Amino acid sequence: MRRLANRVLIVPNYVYDARRFMSSSSAARSADDRERLAAHITMDYHRIEKGMALPAPRAGFGQDVIERLLVHIPQYEAAYGADATTEVARNALTEYQAFNRANGVVNTKLDAFLSGRPATNGEGGTVELTREQLFPFSDDQALSFVRSRRSVRQFTGETIPNEVIEEAVRLAQRAPSVCNRQAARVYVANQRDRMDQALKFQNGNRGFGDRLGAVFVITADMRAFTTLGERNQAWVDGGIFAMSLAMSLHSLKLGACMLNWSVPARHDKRARAALGIDDNQAIITMLGAGYPVEDVRIAESPRRQLDSVLHWL
Template sequence: MSRELPEPAPPIAARLRKAAELAANMLYDGRRYWRHSFTCGARGKENLRARIAIGLHFLEYGLSLAGAQPGHGLDKARQLAVDLGTYIDRCGRDATVEIALKTLAAYLAFNAAGGSPLPDLAAQVETLRDGGDSGLRGGSEEVTAGEIRARGQIDFLAFAEARHSIRQFGPGPVDPEKIARAVRVAQQSPSSCNRQTCRAWIWTDPLPMQRVIALQNGNRGFGDQLGGVAVVTSDLAHWETAAERYQGWVDGGMFAMSLAYGFHAEGLGAVMLNWSVTRQRDRELRALTGIPDSSLVITMIGFGNLPERLTVPVSQRKPLDLALALNAPLKREGRAAG
């Protein structure tokens, strides 16, 4: 049975206009990815920072495996040390350097304990040290299932089901500490190779906030009640290949959902405000806010204090079988070669 709706196609002229508009917007996105990613090599600080993050994540990944072996990832460790030296020379020392050096130190200690001291790499890493230590960490660590359960013991389903898209807000400014804690929650979101490309640009002062929210089309009837607006972005400079062209949306979506849960955990109300816009509106937002061309705008989130009583949409979820496919049968494999 056909699933096509009996709706006639628009006239050819209208279809061509829509196709041209789609192509222009895709070209806008593609050009920005080409300009800022390091598809053709690391050209800027954020490109190099991303490559360092990928390298140290590879080492931490290997150190955390049950079957970790000395010598695993040595080429990656050597390249990380080279990139780190380049970064220090060009950009100076910061958290990126400290975390990478801690990771390399953990990697060297693991190999030395396994009978592979790697003296050449150790000497190379030693030349990069300066004695500074602000307490940042790197490498791997042992935890117990009991510790994980003890700290994570909440009824998360009940927590999630208590979250609503809020469109009625109470008066008064939002506590900055609650905003900071919500962003710290978002920072715990997974990201590709732990690149942590996302940022929350937040305005709570009424006039700037209203100028930002005026560029978003889905806040009619409640936008003037908001206590703040967050614009979630992902930095295109942290992506490398054509295969990663959508990864910013994936990481940014997880960051945005975690931020919404963070607001919820702090007793605030929040509502997702989509940013499905054309290139013209995207440019308007950047011109107003100073969000750089290298930042991919993922979504906006409106938030504020909760009134004591309010009305929310039911937003009934679909039956579970429309969201869950458990052990779906696989297609039969083709005939083996030969």
Template sequence: MKTLAKTFLPDTQVDRLRDARLLLRESKAARIVTSAQTGALRFASLTKSFASVYYSLLSGQFRREERAVLAGLAKYHAELQDDDANVFLMRRNVHRLEKGLLMRPRRPVFAKDYILETVNVYRKIVSEPARSQESSAESLRWGYDVLSEYFAVTAADPVIDHARDVFEKCPPAPGAGSNVKRIPYQRALEEQPVTYEQLEQLSLKRRSVRWFEQKPVPRDLLDKAFHIANLSPSACNRQPFRFLVFDDPEMVQEVASLPGGTIGWKHNIPAMVVVLGSLDAFYSEKDRHVIYIDGSLASMSFSYALETLGLSSCICNWPDIEAHEARAQKVLGLQPYERPIFFMAVGYPDPDAMVAYSQKRPLDVMRQYNTEIASSERASA
């Protein structure tokens, strides 16, 4: 409706319609409608069944997410069924082995239920690197070193012994045999490379910047920041996200028009980054939120790294609006299992521009210690 009004009506009429709509919100009729909507929401939220009926019949808000999750599951399991090299499975299982290796006390036999699966997917990737984007020497060496350490420390067992035989017949990973092993290790804790005060100052300096100098953003600096982002925590080290970077001026404007929060300042954005989640990284619906968790962790590291390089950013919210999602899928050429997490404007900050103060919530409100909890028995009752 907004688009139609702007297309066929003069600006003055559009402004009057908007003002009338805003005033209507304060009317008695509007309050009655709002009260009825609130009552319906309260009723639907009483049970899981009511909520399911509400979102099945009265709201299609989650339909795109539901389809994306199913498309991701279908791709994940199809790769296993077709005997393909599933990258995310290898990353997850190798990391699970790492956690078993660092346990105290370490069990003499562990990972029996997935070690053969891990060796087989590693074998497929190292034997035919072209089948997988995960054929980098670093990742394959990590897999090789962790598997080698696992077989070196586990006790004799029929399942493990069979998996060991399969592993020993695999082609060597690039760089295998190096003196530097990519396995669990003890960190050096004597000195901290960054003080608390330095981190606090960086956090205070980082603001959402919407006005930039009109000059290109060097790709080597962006890649330095992405390197830091790549070191961020990730659930089972799957890293189910990627960054799409646009620095061509025409493409920047096209991409910058996707999130609604760039109206009024998108014309001065030098580069846009799309943080994209990939739901084909998971074997179950239970992990569907990991793309948002891991993608956000990496993006925060990216944002801080930009500040150390003289660059700034603004994270643009990406609310789940179907029309916007459909347009983003078309413009960005996304697969059904891929979802934008949010967008980021990046550039050299304009020294004469202002930034929002953005007062944060009080610490005592944001943080609570030892809130009342229920025992396991009470919680399951």
């Protein structure tokens, strides 16, 4: 009976996801709000950055990208004002312009655009690093850190302070995302009543949820996505960010445990209504974190044999 009921419910659950993707992303609508337009600008300035980061960039590359940026940046600034999105874009364009000039390529439209308001020489474009700067740690340090991450379920109950949570999220933002659009968002509770409210929607925290020091709800803003091919990208980018957050918490000597969010549509609706999470956010997972007790017992969780995971093409 359960399998039959699931067959009946699969389609409406997929429709629930599809409806929210269509109404949130710009795959089937115009980029008519701040987040959707910012996604298009970010996607295009990052194309410029990626081109500049190639071993041998071609002078004058990406003219179609430049044309879009020269439309979208003024459109965005007229509606919402200049902010980090457009400043980073302007800085990337300034580096691109200098590279092209050095190689005998002049774009008069771009020159006129940038002369109207020069870039701030802040973030954006490319940066050169030595190999030592790229890997500023010993082999032993790196291997020990990665191998030591474990899922923890025994905590002291001590609250994780706001500033520690902020540092963990700041570190997690190093996670890669499609075209640097950084769709991941984090809703956090570190007060007992708020944590309990969130945890009642998740049934995998029994026996330890009451000892957590913070609860994180990781989401992805579907307004960051622009094509039908990105219909599942929220779960990819959100999942990568969630793992980055777990590693960031580990680096701060906090224990963490992923709290699965594989729920039917009706449950998802109730949770986002109770927690104040917008419909344009895809809830990826919850994550519980806290200060571990002195002697921690963990699930051993042996890993699969390598040959069952690794397949050579």
